[in-house]
Amino acid sequence: MGELTFFLGLQVQQKEDGIFISQDKYLAKILKKFNYSDVKSMIGSLMYLIASRPDIMFTVCACARFQVTPKTSHLLAVKRIFRYLKCKPTLGLWYSRDSPLELVAYTDSDYAGATQDRKSTTRGCQFLGNKLISWQCKKQTVVATSTTEAEYVVAASCCGQVLWIQN
Secondary structure, three states: OOOOOEEOOEEEEEEOOEEEEEOHHHHHHHHHHOOOOOHHHHHHHHHHHOOOOHHHHHHHHHHHOOOOOOOHHHHHHHHHHHHHHHHOOOOEEEEEOOOOOOEEEEEEEOOOOOOOOOOOEEEEEEEEOOEEEEEEEEEOOOOOOOHHHHHHHHHHHHHHHHHHHHO
């Protein structure tokens, strides 16, 4: 069959010292497709694009929160994301072959960071060696009354099974 070069819209370039994953062709397609009028489809397309573009993940997820009833300000924010992507179309993820196989995770939470409902936002990423393998950004479902409670909610949601075993 040969080397994997294209899979589910992801372009894969295998080199001697690592693997580069990008979505250049998909980005060109959505830039051409949208005439900046259909905000919901634009956000959906951007959500798929974040598979290889963590640089836009936070802003796309922030726009997705308002996808049901978008306003003019949300359309302007999405247009800014598209303008940025047009200027930086070839960015992607690089996975080096000589990275150690050690799993490391980072997480953080802000206290009442969402201005509309005072809910905290949780962010995190996981690395296998120096390779990014997963990332997330999520608004918490409860309103924390302190910074400590916001951090506890994160720990409970990420590691709930481990916390229950230790108690």
